[in-house]
Amino acid sequence: MERYGKAQFAAAIGLVANGVLGLAKITGGTLGRSSALVADGVHSLSDCGTSVAALIGLKVAAKPPDKGHPYGHGRAESITGKVVAIILIIIAVILAWNSASRLLRPHEYSAPFLGALLIAGASILIKEGLFQYKIRVAKKTGSTAIEADAWHHRSDSFSSVAAFVGIGASMAGGPKWAFMDNAAAGAVALIILWVGVSIFRKTWGELMDASAPEKTLGNLRALALEVPGVDAVEKIFARKSGLDIFVDIHIEVDPEMTVKEGHDIARRVRKHITGESDNVKNVLVHVEPHGSGADEAHLFNQPSDVIWRNFGC
Numbered sequence: 461m462e463r464y465g466k467a468q469f470a471a472a473i474g475l476v477a478n479g480v481l482g483l484a485k486i487t488g489g490t491l492g493r494s495s496a497l498v499a500d501g502v503h504s505l506s507d508c509g510t511s512v513a514a515l516i517g518l519k520v521a522a523k524p525p526d527k528g529h530p531y532g533h534g535r536a537e538s539i540t541g542k543v544v545a546i547i548l549i550i551i552a553v554i555l556a557w558n559s560a561s562r563l564l565r566p567h568e569y570s571a572p573f574l575g576a577l578l579i580a581g582a583s584i585l586i587k588e589g590l591f592q593y594k595i596r597v598a599k600k601t602g603s604t605a606i607e608a609d610a611w612h613h614r615s616d617s618f619s620s621v622a623a624f625v626g627i628g629a630s631m632a633g634g635p636k637w638a639f640m641d642n643a644a645a646g647a648v649a650l651i652i653l654w655v656g657v658s659i660f661r662k663t664w665g666e667l668m669d670a671s672a673p674e675k676t677l678g679n680l681r682a683l684a685l686e687v688p689g690v691d692a693v694e695k696i697f698a699r700k701s702g703l704d705i706f707v708d709i710h711i712e713v714d715p716e717m718t719v720k721e722g723h724d725i726a727r728r729v730r731k732h733i734t735g736e737s738d739n740v741k742n743v744l745v746h747v748e749p750h751g752s753g754a755d756e757a758h759l760f761n762q763p764s765d766v767i768w769r770n771f772g773c
């Protein structure tokens with residue numbers, strides 16, 4: 461199999477495994493009287509949903525720009541990520557609420573069945589196996605997405621370990637330890653909540669036009685200065701949209717040159733930057749006369765309404 465095929469195969473394996481594990485755990489947990497196993501099963505199914513949403517997001521994001529979306533479709537990934545994060549948070553809150561209300565309300569003791577314990581144990585082994593397999597594929601293909609996926613499988617096995625311990629303790633400990641199964645369900649809910657919140661935070665930055673890192677800005681500035689005729693870079697903004705970066709750059713040129721000469725330099729700056737950097741999708745170059753940018757030097761120390769009036773120049 462070639463690299464791309466290997467990566468896709470690894471993604472498909474994870475999807476199927478999570479689907480089968482999720483259904484097995486929810487069924488086994490319901491029949492085997494373990495709310496921890498049901499919670500862990502909901503976790504696996506939600507992972508399935510996350511993967512499907514990510515695939516859809518990637519597919520839409522890969523579409524080229526069109527008339528209705530001249531900046532491309534890169535945000536699709538952040539939007540599906542946001543939806544998934546909100547769903548995960550809601551699921552986690554419901555599971556946590558259920559486990560807390562069962563813990564606080566006295567009820568008859570009913571130990572989980574052995575089957576529930578065995579399913580939780582199998583889930584730990586399968587998840588660890590998936591981790592080992594995917595970390596190897598990640599090394600071979602150099603895919604960071606698969607590496608992240610691998611570590612997710614390992615964190616999933618912690619969720620199953622929590623269920624395993626909870627079920628085992630409430631089976632072995634008798635009525636006194638019956639609460640352990642519910643407590644484990646609460647722990648699983650917290651793990652899901654953590655995953656949801658971290659996806660929410662990541663997509664927040666992407667949807668807010670967060671700036672590209674300072675290092676990237678420095679590299680882009682250096683690239684622009686390499687173009688003959690660019691006397692200075694007055695300011696530069698870069699924002700991420702999906703995997704793409706969009707750049708706004710203000711260059712200073714000789715005030716006496718013609719509009720045509722200035723425009724040619726601007727075009728060379730755009731070509732040079734998009735040619736030399738992998739992720740830069742487009743560069744908007746603004747040309748201004750060298751030596752007149754002093755009034756803009758302290759742009760970010762001014763009140764925000766002044767910044768907005770100055771933005772176009």
Ligand SMILES: [Zn+2]
Pocket residue numbers: 503504507612615616655
């Ligand atoms: Zn997970």
Ligand SMILES: [Zn+2]
Pocket residue numbers: 723727
């Ligand atoms: Zn032009």
Ligand SMILES: [Zn+2]
Pocket residue numbers: 694710746748756772773
């Ligand atoms: Zn300017």
